[in-house]
Amino acid sequence: MARIKGLARGTIAALAGLCVGSAGAAPVLYTNFTLIDGSGGKPMPAAAMIVDAAKIRWVGPAGKAPRTAGASTVDLSGKYVMPGIIDLHVHIGTVRDLDQKADYFTPDSVRRDLQTYAAFGVTTVQSMGTDKDSILPIRDAGRTGPQSVTRVLTAGQGLVFKGGYGGVPGINHPVATPEEATAEVDAQSAKGVDYIKLWMDDELGAMPKMPYPISKAIIDAAHRNGKRALAHVFYLADAKVLVAQGIDGFMHSVRDKPVDTELISAMKARGVWQGAGTLSREAAVYAFARDNPRTADPFFRQAADPATITGLESPEREKTVAGSRIFPSLPQIDEQARDNERALAQAGVKYGFGTDAGPPGRLPGYSEHWELEQLVKAGFTPSEAIAAATGRSAEWLGTGDRGLIQAGRLADFVVLNADPTRNILNSRKIAVVYIGGNRVPSVR
């Protein structure tokens, strides 16, 4: 859990949800910054924008800003403005330090995580299937308007095969038959979740995998309820079956083999999204088993409580991770994930941005900036990586109300002290974050 400026850890929950900073009652002219609009196009120097009532009302060259009655001016000379990051794959509320439990999930634990995301410039997250129902009012409150915590969408309790891989014990309701799966999707839909999530994996052969008749029942029931179906996937063969069954998006890279023209053609023909590459996940699951400079990085330490850092650096942690059955396979899986993410994007498959942040060691806030770095390592330009995390992920959401610095969109944006299109590590040089025009508390 990150430490948020001016707030002792125990008081964060009490303040979360209140508007702090300027609430955007009067219009504000932000001017003289370099604009990175989220489309992947060239940055525009000497730009300006007018924010009013939580939205961007005008954006363009600073010299052409229209006079606006009652507007105050914020001079951002030397700064860079980009849209807030949209992470399409996170898990929230269930982790304290390196320990994950259903019991930890409360409205306060959710808001604490959402406040951490906000402080790191992540302004919308999709929570992927490990939420209790108490997230729903928090989701509703964050749909629009000024916020002091990140906006969240939820897949509720995702679909896990009984005895199989995925979910958090005590939260998800594992299913054993297509009939049970259909009933569970109907129940999730009736609660008003945003998406239906399923896990199709076997932990490299260690667990039973969801049978295809069940995934088919889940996808069909999701569509009958007007919901999109998203899958955790690992194997190329499963990805092909899920596409044929009508899946709407994948929440990980295929990681066992290179993606081939059969999968690429099918994804393009059916408009299936590569929703999340989760490259930082693949890097994280083995990184902390080694002498790793990451825990010494001040930016990492901002995102982590001291107990988390101590745990990650402990010999026990190294033994557990490095001693695991799957550890020797992890570097190859990491590389395959990057290669496949690049291959899908280059082939013209629609793609978004997601980290799988939240579980132990995959820190909210830090993970998104690490993911941007991993995308560049995979061969994306910094501008392409930023567009994936903003404009492209907004296109997946389909609400048309965020993800770009554009008139009419929500004023969810990040002010940076250095140019992230020149060096992606500059995404970490955060000056201030706004959600719906509201300045959010920063990390200490």
Ligand SMILES: [Zn+2]
């Ligand atoms: Zn996940």
